[in-house]
Amino acid sequence: MSEEPKYAVEMRGVTKQFGEVVANDHIDIRIPSQSIHAIIGENGAGKSTSMNILYGFYTADSGETLIDGEPRSISSPRDAIALGLGMVHQHFMLVEPLTVTENIVLGAEPTSGVAIDYKRARARVREISEQYGLKINPDAKVGQLSVGQQQRVEILKTLYRGARILILDEPTAVLTPQEVDEMFAILRGLREQGKTIIIITHKLEEVLSLSDNITVMRDGHVVGNLPTREASAEGLARMMVGREVLLRVVKKDSEPGKPVLSVRGLTLEGGEGGTILDDISFEVRRGEVLGIAGVEGNGQTELIEILAGLATPSGGAILLDDEEITRLSPHQRKRRGVAHIPEDRHRRGLLLDFDLAGNSILGVHKDAPISGRVLLDRQVIDERARRLVKEYNVRPPDITLPARALSGGNQQKLIVAREFDINPKLILVSQPTRGVDIGATEFIHRKLIELRDAGAGVLLVSAELDEVLSLSDRVMVIYEGRVVGEVDPRSVGEGEIGLMMAGSRPVEKT
Amino acid sequence: MKNNLKELFFPVVAVVAAFLVGGILVWFIGDDPLLVYELFFTSAFGSIDGIGYTLFYATPLIFTGLAVSVAFKCGLLNIGAEGQLVVAAFATAWVGIVLAGWPALPVVLLAMVAAMLAGGFWAGVPGVLKARFGAHEVITTIMMNFIAFGIVSYLTQYHYRKPGDPILETVPIAEVKDGVLVGPHIPRMHDLLAPLGVDFPERLPLNLAFLIALAVCFLVYVFLWKTKWGYELRAVGMNASAAEYGGVSISRNIIAAMVISGMLAGMVGINEVLGYRYRYYDGFSAGYGFTGIAVALLGRSHPVGVLLAAILFGALARSALFIDIFTVKISKDWVVILQAIIILFVACEALFRSGASRVFRRTVKASRTPEEKESLAA
Numbered sequence: 050m051s052e053e054p055k056y057a058v059e060m061r062g063v064t065k066q067f068g069e070v071v072a073n074d075h076i077d078i079r080i081p082s083q084s085i086h087a088i089i090g091e092n093g094a095g096k097s098t099s100m101n102i103l104y105g106f107y108t109a110d111s112g113e114t115l116i117d118g119e120p121r122s123i124s125s126p127r128d129a130i131a132l133g134l135g136m137v138h139q140h141f142m143l144v145e146p147l148t149v150t151e152n153i154v155l156g157a158e159p160t161s162g163v164a165i166d167y168k169r170a171r172a173r174v175r176e177i178s179e180q181y182g183l184k185i186n187p188d189a190k191v192g193q194l195s196v197g198q199q200q201r202v203e204i205l206k207t208l209y210r211g212a213r214i215l216i217l218d219e220p221t222a223v224l225t226p227q228e229v230d231e232m233f234a235i236l237r238g239l240r241e242q243g244k245t246i247i248i249i250t251h252k253l254e255e256v257l258s259l260s261d262n263i264t265v266m267r268d269g270h271v272v273g274n275l276p277t278r279e280a281s282a283e284g285l286a287r288m289m290v291g292r293e294v295l296l297r298v299v300k301k302d303s304e305p306g307k308p309v310l311s312v313r314g315l316t317l318e319g320g321e322g323g324t325i326l327d328d329i330s331f332e333v334r335r336g337e338v339l340g341i342a343g344v345e346g347n348g349q350t351e352l353i354e355i356l357a358g359l360a361t362p363s364g365g366a367i368l369l370d371d372e373e374i375t376r377l378s379p380h381q382r383k384r385r386g387v388a389h390i391p392e393d394r395h396r397r398g399l400l401l402d403f404d405l406a407g408n409s410i411l412g413v414h415k416d417a418p419i420s421g422r423v424l425l426d427r428q429v430i431d432e433r434a435r436r437l438v439k440e441y442n443v444r445p446p447d448i449t450l451p452a453r454a455l456s457g458g459n460q461q462k463l464i465v466a467r468e469f470d471i472n473p474k475l476i477l478v479s480q481p482t483r484g485v486d487i488g489a490t491e492f493i494h495r496k497l498i499e500l501r502d503a504g505a506g507v508l509l510v511s512a513e514l515d516e517v518l519s520l521s522d523r524v525m526v527i528y529e530g531r532v533v534g535e536v537d538p539r540s541v542g543e544g545e546i547g548l549m550m551a552g553s554r555p556v557e558k559t
Numbered sequence: 560m561k562n563n564l565k566e567l568f569f570p571v572v573a574v575v576a577a578f579l580v581g582g583i584l585v586w587f588i589g590d591d592p593l594l595v596y597e598l599f600f601t602s603a604f605g606s607i608d609g610i611g612y613t614l615f616y617a618t619p620l621i622f623t624g625l626a627v628s629v630a631f632k633c634g635l636l637n638i639g640a641e642g643q644l645v646v647a648a649f650a651t652a653w654v655g656i657v658l659a660g661w662p663a664l665p666v667v668l669l670a671m672v673a674a675m676l677a678g679g680f681w682a683g684v685p686g687v688l689k690a691r692f693g694a695h696e697v698i699t700t701i702m703m704n705f706i707a708f709g710i711v712s713y714l715t716q717y718h719y720r721k722p723g724d725p726i727l728e729t730v731p732i733a734e735v736k737d738g739v740l741v742g743p744h745i746p747r748m749h750d751l752l753a754p755l756g757v758d759f760p761e762r763l764p765l766n767l768a769f770l771i772a773l774a775v776c777f778l779v780y781v782f783l784w785k786t787k788w789g790y791e792l793r794a795v796g797m798n799a800s801a802a803e804y805g806g807v808s809i810s811r812n813i814i815a816a817m818v819i820s821g822m823l824a825g826m827v828g829i830n831e832v833l834g835y836r837y838r839y840y841d842g843f844s845a846g847y848g849f850t851g852i853a854v855a856l857l858g859r860s861h862p863v864g865v866l867l868a869a870i871l872f873g874a875l876a877r878s879a880l881f882i883d884i885f886t887v888k889i890s891k892d893w894v895v896i897l898q899a900i901i902i903l904f905v906a907c908e909a910l911f912r913s914g915a916s917r918v919f920r921r922t923v924k925a926s927r928t929p930e931e932k933e934s935l936a937a
Binding site: 357359378379380381383389391396397398399400401402403407410411412414415420423424425427 | 781785786787788790791793794797798800801802803804805806807
């Protein structure tokens, strides 16, 4: 142990350029052995690029990488694995119908003759699982495991291949609070047993509670390296964004008015006889934000799509200001003042190769004054687009650029601008700040609260529990398509709501 | 404007590269590449006859190129333009046959409408099948081609052929009597330009259909980029999910795009029947529908690009015979090979794009002032 070099990983002056964009500009990162090291930064700050260079996905234009004090050239993930690196991606790379063992040995199968020696593999998987407290059954089918367990399989996979340095990309994005706690315990255990852990994240609370050291990146530069005990959330946010940031959403108490949206007994049958939404009823009042908390995949996506008119429910009714809109098209709903910020902006929200002007009219393109009977009014469109881009601070403010050219945060601001400009009375918001940087998040939150204060009803779905709790006036917890209960976001504890998100304490309340 | 130039850049690179490879092929076979190039240019563009024929050959390709482009803008691959134009050409002749004895002008107009309706219907069927049942349009349009060829041949052979005619063609709808063409037809360029005092040779088959094709290029441009319907159609092609989210009906636009595509392909019938042969001649199409796919690809599904690409392909068609005759070892098939090479290069665009755009970027970067660099970095 005492022979261990001081740094497990050392990157010196690493530079990587994509076209005109310098994704990593002479970055220096030193990661002490047997520590948990967080790399934080906004989207596009270059943190994933640096780790992809370390893992051999990209080759740096210049600079050097030292592993355990030795300069190494890592030109492929294969090299990285040979040097004891392992990476767990945000999106798992698992084959669902196969067992845990089969997944783990995939590509590194132990053989006896030509046959794969599953017995040996199983024993080894079980051994590693026990050694690091991962509690994974080697014979379980991966498709039947929870998301948290699947993540542990990914970690097992790297350990099976002999990883001593683990890189985890946004490891907590898909987990419930309880699963996050378990994951942290596992990561700490791995550190105790001599592993070095690098996590890429943007969740400041987690960074502060888990890591030993922090590297902060901004615009391709390393703007700070500091031990966690010297860091504060506000200080880190300031370093990430480059200016003072309000982490808390500032809002006054809501003044709820009449219900703008009433959902009655909404049901959606699933493909395989299952029920995706089971008799859901609730109301959203004018001037309030109703948040929906729940682990992703419990029916939130379908609920919002049904409310927006993009999916047809099996049963139930939707009322907008006492008018039934269950059968109306998305366009008819939009004309009645229903704005929708979709959860997946690339799939639903944007026409990526259309310019900003073209994207700014999606959904209102048939309506006067944007379109006449036949021809689109280019002048009106361009003026409106320029105004939206300015008001919502979309950058770069060039309406002839394709939407693809914008960063995630700016793309989202464009969608928000477009949707909020119809002067909505009901706003359906799904993952409003996913993949959006802190600055834009702050802006979008402020706009949402502004519209709430102006009398709009807001229905908010987010996988970020923090976001739901800080924005909402009421929070409804959903699990497997059912409403588990309602809580007051000001008083509820994370533990309590976490348990509800996992489906326990099934309090019926409508 | 800059974007348009950039759009033009890659097709031009593809064509130049194809000509280079074609030249190497000529040299390899043992003939003179420069002679072949010269023959190509002089025969296609070097005389009024050359230009006349080039544009005449280009006319059907403009229609089919636009047809494929419109479908493509909606995310659909219309492989069936060939069947659509065959059906349409037959319908054009059929109107002329059925309405024999009517005054020419209404018959001409009705025949044009028939061409578009027949083509539109033939493409609309795959459109409906796709929108309602998700049947893939590539499969259904190919199948519709075979049905079209069969039905039209049958009708020509057994119902509309001049008795005793050894050629598989319908009775004529217009005929030369005493040196004058009598019956429904559209004027040739000679007749159109004569009042303007321009002497365009009467022997050249270039006719009003070419001007119609130019007008249609403009209309398609306006439709796709200036109207709300064009916006919806392109939105569906770009990202159907996002279009749906924006209140656009995916199925309605798929059907509309196919019908419009078929109507455009069908307009080939106007050139062929009303402007050139004045009858339906079975097997008249030299694969116009399929070449239209190449034209649309090379023209990047933009009306201006389609026009230029169609003229290039028209020029190739025109020069084929001359290259065959005036070279020792090169046959007219060289032109077909060249067409194929062009398409291969266009299809390999991604390859060019990465390579060429790197060069492009390097040039731009080198020419940038320090201030510009700074403002970019900020």
